[in-house]
Amino acid sequence: MSSSGPSRREFLRTCAAAAAFTATGKAGTAAAIASPKSKVVVARDPALRGGGTTPDSARVLAMLDRALQACYGRDNALEAWKKVVHPGETVGLKVNCLGGRGISTSTVLVEAICERLQQAGIREENIVIWDRLEPDLESGGFRSRHQLRCIGNDSAGYEDDLEVFGSVGSLLSKTLTRTCDAVINLPVLKDHGITGMTAALKNFFGAIHNPNKYHPNAGDPYIADVNMLTPLRRKVRLHICDALTAQYEGGPSYMPQWQWAYNGLLVSGDPVALDYTGWQIIEHKRAGKGMKSLTAEKRPPNYIATAADARHRLGTNDPRQIERLEV
């Protein structure tokens, strides 16, 4: 009954969201990254770890700068960041710490982003690192310090009223709805045993109170529907997927035997194009390891195509419409 088409309420919500999306006029939104195609920047640095195993913070910062410059077509990273955020805003960094220290958003990457945000005029006390649970944040290496806040939804709580789109009805994290003016999405590129893979789109399961309800049918259409919820559409400015260390099998849990040092970042304003690109990277790695494709494993991430369909229009999964920039 709900899959036959949007209800009038959904239609109105979508229109309102679209209007708000336009009205903000934020240069950092997906629409404002001027390109007829959706740009996905794949930044890599083979020497990221030097001779060790830990990413070098200076090289991560340099790679991030290259990615932002390419994404926004600027010669200077700070100029690019100023297109993403504006002084006075509170900026949420939605990390992914489900996998614990072994496969969470890198603290080195987050530190680099915090540094650039502050240079772009965001005060430290206006940066919020958030995820579902505070124990997850801690196991991922994130703890509040000085004026920088790390907040789990378990601590911030959820709104009392449901946000509804399509098959999804959820309470949203108050960190998203009340604390943050803008959100930068910082997922990890991982295999996922149920949904195929997880990157930008699925990371916002960490913004709702009931993600356990939305894994059937490999998360399709639920993942796309969650990303249609109005506060997400209004506030998410940029997606920076952490592929410093990625995982091609056994996810979302930490499985060191299936990790590899991709030494890269995927950056885009289009979460669908980013996920499509990330999916291809995982498939390429799986093929190189002689493993079956996710489709052959009967867990293709079909939610990516759904997110691109006429009902969602969250981005494009058409490779002809994706401009992949390697920097």
Added chain:
Amino acid sequence: MACPGTTRRDFLRQTAMGAAGAACCGWGTSLLAAGDPDAQFIREAQFYEKQANKKIKCKLCPRECVIDDRERGYCGARENRGGTYYTLVYSRVATAHIDPIEKKPFFHFHPGTMAFSLATAGCNVNCKFCQNWEISQVRPEQVKAEYAPPQRIADLARGNACGAIAYTYSEPVIFSEYVLDCAEAGHQLGIPSVIVTGGYIQQDPLKRLCAQADAIKVDLKAFSQKYYQEVVNGELKPVLDALVTMRKQGTWTEIVYLVVPTLNDSDTEFRDLSRWIKQNLGPDVPVHFTRFHPEYLLKNLPPTPVETLDRAIKIAGAEGLHFVYVGNVPGHPAENTYCPKCHKVLIERTGLMVTQNRLKHGKCPDCQTAIPGKWS
């Protein structure tokens, strides 16, 4: 370049400390140690299988969730921690009330008595019309709860002169370990247990529940797989199988069918449902056709017209079901129990109140027909 107010090194030092703390804690059974405020609610679950790479497969409900380490099943009330599966809701009571047994509804089980009724958070389906979604569709830690071990529940039921303990409001299947222990504690005090469930459960755990339950009421939400898939997020067949098993196990069973306008209210569906019940469960299983009110994700539909309910009971009666009721319509004549032979009123009800009970030793006082149920 350093952030104002701190250096990157400071940041990394802090985060490294966080990681070290987490590493010391570990993800195994040590999470149950003192310091975890939820430890009192956590027990190793029954009904699951361990799999490779710390995965588990839940064998409680037909969904059979395969769950990674640190993830939860669909119900949200069970979690894999290091390859061991735990229930997070043992003794974690999210709500408790004293209700008439008729509210469950049970019409053939100790009429006119009160039931100590309780629920934990979580559910293994996601009905779009759920009237209790604020406890059924949340995770245990997202609602306030009180610690109430089984003996405490039994004592509360006795102390409040309740004729039964009822597991209701959300979905007892997902807190089955707690149900089993509460039922045992209740029985030691002579207090029966009744379960109000969607019946979406595997056969082995169901048989365990049947062994402890004195009565089960099943919300049979429709008689079509399409409805179960689109509105309930479940499956019809396992529920039908569960009903058959309950009858075979000798557990007193009643059925509620919530009639939702345009979605499960056709003559054909009422007829097919009634025929299936008569053929597979017998004509004596009470069936309650209840009125829908707009709730949760189904606010775009009107309340069920009473005429629709009248149509349902007429069809069910014509198909040979002996005890067919209307629910959520106070004052409706089909709230009463009638003798299937002489058609006299046996139990008269208004809303949830029993206003007259003419049964004598479980029989019609006029024609001596035995009326199925648990009456004393």
